[in-house]
Amino acid sequence: MSESIIKFDKVVKRFGSLTVIDELDFEVKRGEKVTIIGPSGSGKSTVLRILMTLESISDGVVWIGDEPLWHEQKNGSMVPASEAHLRKMRGQLGMVFQQFNLFPHMTVLRNITEAPVRVGKLSKAEAKDRAEELLQMVGLSDQANKYPHQLSGGQQQRVGIARALAMRPKIMLFDEPTSALDPELVGEVLNVIGQLAEEHDLTMLLVTHEMRFAREVSDRVCFFDRGKIKEEAAPDELFTNPKEERTREFLKAVL
Numbered sequence: 001m002s003e004s005i006i007k008f009d010k011v012v013k014r015f016g017s018l019t020v021i022d023e024l025d026f027e028v029k030r031g032e033k034v035t036i037i038g039p040s041g042s043g044k045s046t047v048l049r050i051l052m053t054l055e056s057i058s059d060g061v062v063w064i065g066d067e068p069l070w071h072e073q074k075n076g077s078m079v080p081a082s083e084a085h086l087r088k089m090r091g092q093l094g095m096v097f098q099q100f101n102l103f104p105h106m107t108v109l110r111n112i113t114e115a116p117v118r119v120g121k122l123s124k125a126e127a128k129d130r131a132e133e134l135l136q137m138v139g140l141s142d143q144a145n146k147y148p149h150q151l152s153g154g155q156q157q158r159v160g161i162a163r164a165l166a167m168r169p170k171i172m173l174f175d176e177p178t179s180a181l182d183p184e185l186v187g188e189v190l191n192v193i194g195q196l197a198e199e200h201d202l203t204m205l206l207v208t209h210e211m212r213f214a215r216e217v218s219d220r221v222c223f224f225d226r227g228k229i230k231e232e233a234a235p236d237e238l239f240t241n242p243k244e245e246r247t248r249e250f251l252k253a254v255l
């Protein structure tokens with residue numbers, strides 16, 4: 001686990017005059033499970049959205065593997081090398097959002113097979129086989145022909161995870177995947193994520209407020225504050241012995 005698969009090198013993201021990512025240096029090794037915690041508005045979602053190329057950056061370089069996501073132009077602004085390049089980079093990542101974002105007019109099965117068939121160029125039969133495997137993994141084999149509105153929030157989020165996995169990403173990004181769920185449904189989604197965390201080769205970047213879970217599954221926890229990593233450490237270290245006053249305050253408020 002020495003090679004880095006994600007690297008932010010002095011990355012800056014501004015929205016107008018507001019700097020939300022402030023010269024961020026951040027690295028994730030291949031196969032590493034990293035949790036990002038921090039107050040609302042500290043830039044956690046923006047980091048994931050930058051990786052998904054849903055946001056551009058204002059300065060710095062973001063690497064996935066040994067390729068940069070953007071290239072710098074002569075005038076200093078960052079532009080995508082090409083749509084094809086971005087599509088290729090995006091294909092290495094799967095993202096699960098707080099709001100489940102399933103296609104409401106498609107069955108559970110179609111939600112999962114859509115991208116592999118349309119973008120991944122799998123045959124319908126291959127995509128269906130893969131979807132069935134994934135539905136089994138998330139415990140929803142019997143729900144394949146239902147529509148999202150017929151499922152509970154926890155079930156919908158498990159479909160969201162299966163859908164993200166259907167493109168066989170190397171990196172999975174989770175942005176507060178249980179925050180929109182009723183408390184009694186949180187456990188079933190965390191179980192699935194915990195199961196994924198045991199996969200040695202999969203790199204995981206997780207934003208969550210579930211501190212106990214973060215402690216169980218992550219190799220490293222990063223505390224974000226105002227667009228920077230204020231403190232990072234192995235979970236046992238960060239949760240029991242935080243060094244920074246800001247981290248202590250935050251943990252006192254959420255634990």
Ligand code: ADP
Nearest residue numbers: 015018020038039040041042043044045046047
């Ligand atoms: P977090 O996920 O840690 O709560 P975000 O990354 O969502 O924080 O947001 C960081 C800051 O950037 C917030 O102040 C937010 O209001 C601002 N922000 C995010 N997206 C936009 C946008 N598209 N336009 C303007 N400001 C934005």
Ligand code: MG
Nearest residue numbers: 044045046175
């Ligand atoms: Mg957020």
